[in-house]
Amino acid sequence: MLCWFQMPGSNPFQDPVRFQRRVRPCALVIFGANGDLTKRKLIPALYRLAYERRLPTGFAIVGTSRTPLTHDAYRDQMKEAVQRFSEDTPLDENIWRDFASGLFYEAGDLQDPACYAAIAARLDEIEATRQTGGNVLFYLSTQPSHYGPAIRGLAASGLHRGKGWRRIVVEKPFGVDLSSARALDAELHLAFAEEDVYRIDHYLGKETVQNILAFRFGNGLFEPLWNRRYIRNIQITAAESIGVEGRGRYYQEAGALRDMIQNHLLQIMATVAMEPPAVFEARSVRDERAKLLRSIRLFKPGEAATHAVAGQYGPAKSGGAKLLGFREDECVSPHANTDTYAAVPFFVDNWRRAGVPFYIRTGKRLAKRVTDVAIQYNDAPHSPFEAAGMEDAVLGARPNLLVLRVQPEEGISLRFLSKQPGSGMKLRPVSMDFKYGSSFGVRSPAAYETLLLDALGGDATLYTRQDMVEASWNAVTPILEDWGNRNFDFPNYDAGSWGPAESDAMLARRGDSWRTP
Amino acid sequence: MSAAPIDTGRILRDLDELWVNLGKDEHGGAGSDGVLRACSMTLVVCTEGHDAELGETLALLMRDHPSRLIVVNLSESAAALTASVTAECWMPFGRKQQICCERIAIEIPEHAIGDAPSVARGLIAPDLPVAVWCRSRRLLHHPEFRTVVRLANKLIVDSSDIEDLAGRIATLRAFRDADTRVADLAWTRLTRWREAIAAIFDDPDYLAHLDAMDRVVLEYQGPHRPMSTCYLPAWLAHCLGRRFETRWYRAGDSPRPRLFRVALHGTSLDVAIKVEADRSVQMHTGTRDSHCVFPALGEYDLMREELAIGGEDPVFEAVLNLAPEFA
Numbered sequence: 001m002l003c004w005f006q007m008p009g010s011n012p013f014q015d016p017v018r019f020q021r022r023v024r025p026c027a028l029v030i031f032g033a034n035g036d037l038t039k040r041k042l043i044p045a046l047y048r049l050a051y052e053r054r055l056p057t058g059f060a061i062v063g064t065s066r067t068p069l070t071h072d073a074y075r076d077q078m079k080e081a082v083q084r085f086s087e088d089t090p091l092d093e094n095i096w097r098d099f100a101s102g103l104f105y106e107a108g109d110l111q112d113p114a115c116y117a118a119i120a121a122r123l124d125e126i127e128a129t130r131q132t133g134g135n136v137l138f139y140l141s142t143q144p145s146h147y148g149p150a151i152r153g154l155a156a157s158g159l160h161r162g163k164g165w166r167r168i169v170v171e172k173p174f175g176v177d178l179s180s181a182r183a184l185d186a187e188l189h190l191a192f193a194e195e196d197v198y199r200i201d202h203y204l205g206k207e208t209v210q211n212i213l214a215f216r217f218g219n220g221l222f223e224p225l226w227n228r229r230y231i232r233n234i235q236i237t238a239a240e241s242i243g244v245e246g247r248g249r250y251y252q253e254a255g256a257l258r259d260m261i262q263n264h265l266l267q268i269m270a271t272v273a274m275e276p277p278a279v280f281e282a283r284s285v286r287d288e289r290a291k292l293l294r295s296i297r298l299f300k301p302g303e304a305a306t307h308a309v310a311g312q313y314g315p316a317k318s319g320g321a322k323l324l325g326f327r328e329d330e331c332v333s334p335h336a337n338t339d340t341y342a343a344v345p346f347f348v349d350n351w352r353r354a355g356v357p358f359y360i361r362t363g364k365r366l367a368k369r370v371t372d373v374a375i376q377y378n379d380a381p382h383s384p385f386e387a388a389g390m391e392d393a394v395l396g397a398r399p400n401l402l403v404l405r406v407q408p409e410e411g412i413s414l415r416f417l418s419k420q421p422g423s424g425m426k427l428r429p430v431s432m433d434f435k436y437g438s439s440f441g442v443r444s445p446a447a448y449e450t451l452l453l454d455a456l457g458g459d460a461t462l463y464t465r466q467d468m469v470e471a472s473w474n475a476v477t478p479i480l481e482d483w484g485n486r487n488f489d490f491p492n493y494d495a496g497s498w499g500p501a502e503s504d505a506m507l508a509r510r511g512d513s514w515r516t517p
Numbered sequence: 518m519s520a521a522p523i524d525t526g527r528i529l530r531d532l533d534e535l536w537v538n539l540g541k542d543e544h545g546g547a548g549s550d551g552v553l554r555a556c557s558m559t560l561v562v563c564t565e566g567h568d569a570e571l572g573e574t575l576a577l578l579m580r581d582h583p584s585r586l587i588v589v590n591l592s593e594s595a596a597a598l599t600a601s602v603t604a605e606c607w608m609p610f611g612r613k614q615q616i617c618c619e620r621i622a623i624e625i626p627e628h629a630i631g632d633a634p635s636v637a638r639g640l641i642a643p644d645l646p647v648a649v650w651c652r653s654r655r656l657l658h659h660p661e662f663r664t665v666v667r668l669a670n671k672l673i674v675d676s677s678d679i680e681d682l683a684g685r686i687a688t689l690r691a692f693r694d695a696d697t698r699v700a701d702l703a704w705t706r707l708t709r710w711r712e713a714i715a716a717i718f719d720d721p722d723y724l725a726h727l728d729a730m731d732r733v734v735l736e737y738q739g740p741h742r743p744m745s746t747c748y749l750p751a752w753l754a755h756c757l758g759r760r761f762e763t764r765w766y767r768a769g770d771s772p773r774p775r776l777f778r779v780a781l782h783g784t785s786l787d788v789a790i791k792v793e794a795d796r797s798v799q800m801h802t803g804t805r806d807s808h809c810v811f812p813a814l815g816e817y818d819l820m821r822e823e824l825a826i827g828g829e830d831p832v833f834e835a836v837l838n839l840a841p842e843f844a
Contacts, residue, residue, distance in 0.1 A: 011724060012756040013715035015832050018708050018822070022719060057716075057807070435553065 023456040025056045026135035032142035033063025039081035045448035047082045048089045050099045058130035060102040074105035110149045116157035134163025155191035169198040178473040185466045198455045203264040204462040205447030208410040227352045235359045235374045239366035248331030256342040260362040266472045282461040293471035297347040304482035311341030311500040313365040314491030323495045340364045343503040365495035370517040371406040410436040523598050525639030531602045552615045555583030558646040565591035565653040574817045579605045579618045582824040585642040586620040595624040634664035646670045675702035676744040683844035702819045703744035709811045729783035732762045739774030751839040
């Protein structure tokens with residue numbers, strides 16, 4: 001690599017091997033500046049980036065929401081949020097002081113043009129005093145119903161254009177179905193070009209999800225075995241041990257299929273199943289993800305009723321405590337038909353994956369909190385040990401399981417058979433384990449740190465694109481339509497279990513069974 | 518004359534026994550999840566004499582880069598080659614499982630240096646990268662040391678205090694070959710300086726005037742020019758693809774040689790970075806001054822950065838080629 005071969009006008013003093021990626025001077029405007037996401041995720045992530053000196057000199061944040069607050073009052077609130085929600089970053093008073101000097105607040109109603117005028121005036125002042133070059137990232141951290149007014153307000157005020165670049169980050173949900181996703185996209189494009197729209201799916205920012213790409217495409221060993229000849233099924237599990245806890249109102253309308261599978265889990269599936277991109281850059285990676293999502297076989301009419309399983313947790317006792325059922329939550333209707341559990345078998349119609357089921361399940365109040373991807377390999381074509389009863393009968397004869405653990409205990413494990421020590425030939429499954437946290441002593445950045453830095457730096461590789469969003473909605477629409485027309489006999493699983501019995505039966509009909517994560 | 522031989526097979530058996538015992542001890546404890554044996558490379562540390570700080574540095578390094586650690590100590594007091602094995606363990610916060618790395622300490626008397634390569638060769642963890650960190654000048658120049666380096670994918674030295682800049686650069690270039698990369702902690706120390714210079718030229722207004730740069734002034738403190746005053750202009754020359762006038766000035770005392778100030782001059786360019794002994798940094802760009810702090814970096818921080826680079830470091834390779842011009 002020779003520095004002087006750089007493009008004209010680019011900084012010749014780069015050293016990607018050693019230097020942290022730097023972000024050009026810019027400002028960030030957060031709509032929904034008082035909301036839960038801002039306090040729990042965005043501001044702690046931004047503070048951590050400041051702590052690591054990853055933000056540019058002069059970086060500024062303008063928070064906006066309805067509540068009247070002074071700049072200082074807002075800074076105090078955000079300081080408290082950092083202290084409360086930063087899991088592994090101490091609050092350093094000097095660094096906070098610098099960070100807070102670039103933190104501003106403008107109260108306003110997103111329907112009111114005066115709100116945008118105030119933001120524009122603040123950005124002008126910031127540009128002059130902090131040399132941000134007119135570069136602005138807008139972040140929609142509001143309720144989805146406010147996306148439209150905010151985008152229209154930005155367009156009407158001219159804030160979507162400026163001296164530098166203007167980008168916008170949109171949080172999920174990207175609509176509640178295909179048509180509303182398209183409507184949101186149309187509104188976004190009234191003000192922003194597609195390359196300036198960053199649809200965030202924080203699962204894609206997780207180190208371990210990115211590591212799936214490194215594992216698959218950085219090693220020569222696994223990819224040749226990553227196809228229908230060797231794989232029996234792939235199970236993707238995203239289980240939560242908690243209930244809806246304060247999100248009952250939203251969750252009642254959304255449900256597990258919309259809240260998790262349509263976005264996070266189909267994105268993980270795409271990451272596991274996509275073809276290798278030619279180069280690791282935004283367009284190539286996103287093209288391959290999109291191609292995979294478009295290859296998902298759509299359920300035919302009537303199939304959803306027998307193939308997909310919906311569940312809802314009921315009340316239970318755990319550790320002496322009484323756990324409320326979903327319908328007992330104060331924000332939830334006692335007759336809610338919402339799926340708090342969903343299990344769906346997807347198939348991919350291409351040569352590499354044809355016939356391999358991707359079993360995806362997610363749910364609340366399950367046995368434990370875990371997200372992982374398990375690749376179950378085919379049995380050996382012939383086992384010389386089976387006839388002689390040498391394999392352990394209890395632990396089963398399907399030894400080869402590759403598990404990519406997304407959270408917690410991030411890592412990868414491979415299960416295979418081994419001879420049990422002693423005379424004779426008795427086989428038992430053993431596990432070869434890689435733990436992400438132990439092998440790399442350095443701290444892994446939180447997903448929002450990665451994704452915010454990417455958006456500020458103009459890298460959309462880990463963001464979803466509209467064609468991916470639409471392909472995901474296409475995949476779940478037949479199920480949503482079927483479930484919308486049915487009256488389920490809920491609740492159908494106990495809190496603390498692994499979901500409804502119908503889910504086990506669904507896999508059993510295919511000759512498979514859910515693994516226990 | 519040869520010292521008493523060390524049986525590498527015996528050392529490896531001792532290691533196996535160590536792991537068995539560690540496993541037994543930990544599984545016996547209530548609430549324990551046992552030990553996790555972690556090893557991502559072999560790190561051979563060549564040193565001489567007793568250095569209490571080194572032990573602490575290596576213990577910290579193991580957390581970032583779990584390794585089979587082989588510490589070869591050239592000892593005047595040792596009568597014979599001796600070896601011992603221990604485990605370096607730590608419990609990550611909030612976990613019940615200890616993570617352990619293995620450490621093999623080899624004491625070598627002066628007259629037995631020639632036996633070191635064969636011992637080290639037999640102890641290297643199979644199929645994993647090997648890094649050699651040479652902290653001893655005498656070992657670096659010992660003819661047998663070349664055999665040890667041949668085992669390594671990476672040789673790491675520290676030239677910060679070296680007076681004979683040209684001689685050291687020639688030594689490093691001689692060690693470099695297709696299989697072994699060379700790293701110098703004197704170069705690692707420059708990362709913050711280089712990042713600061715690069716950050717200035719992220720601003721298009723400054724970048725536009727970079728072509729006008731025709732003079733570099735380097736000020737240092739201490740008894741002689743530090744290696745950084747050679748590497749930094751070599752880096753600038755590499756990045757710009759051209760030469761410029763370079764001047765060096767001694768700007769005060771310091772127990773150890775250190776880079777103090779770098780200034781880039783041209784008809785329309787005036788940039789300077791000055792780092793005081795307390796690591797406070799003054800950056801002067803045109804009419805603006807700004808301040809920050811470079812973190813104090815010890816051997817642990819520097820080694821951590823170096824061990825994180827497993828492959829090529831093409832910029833340093835190029836700098837090493839140009840460095841003789843500035844020595």
